[in-house]
Amino acid sequence: MTDEMKNGLIDQMNAEFYSSYLYLAIGNWFRDQDLDGFGSWMEAQAAEEYEHAMKLYHHLHERGVTPRLAAIPEPPSSWDSVLAAVEAVLEHERYITGRIHELADLALSNHDHASRLLLDWYVNEQVEEEATASDIVRKVRMLADTSHGLFMLDRELAGRGAPAAE
Ligand SMILES: [Fe+2]
């Protein structure tokens, strides 16, 4: 594997660990707002992001690379509103999609077909992740200005608490 590819995959592994930590921070804030359904949804997302990091970790080891585990930056701890918090999720997913696309380009230019195939999985995953986050942002926009609407949405999200299968 080229150094460029190696460093790109390691940075992405660390970015996925940060995503996990960020979503745990958002879940932590939702729990503090008595929105346990939103909280459990974010905790499930945090567990998924951890899996995304581990998939890269295992790929690197299989390719004979021991990744450096960088420091994970401290995430924010509060958001101005429920809408701001779910928008932060969508914005972060879009940022990650951009990074994944750059990495996929790198795999192509490095003729690293094993990494390209692995990254295909992430390209698809990002389509789903953005769709889910957009859907929730849309629902919060429609419903969150009434406490009843927010309560209903919190109940709905409680059902997504279990980490989804790939
Ligand atoms: Fe991810």
Ligand SMILES: [Fe+2]
């Ligand atoms: Fe994600």
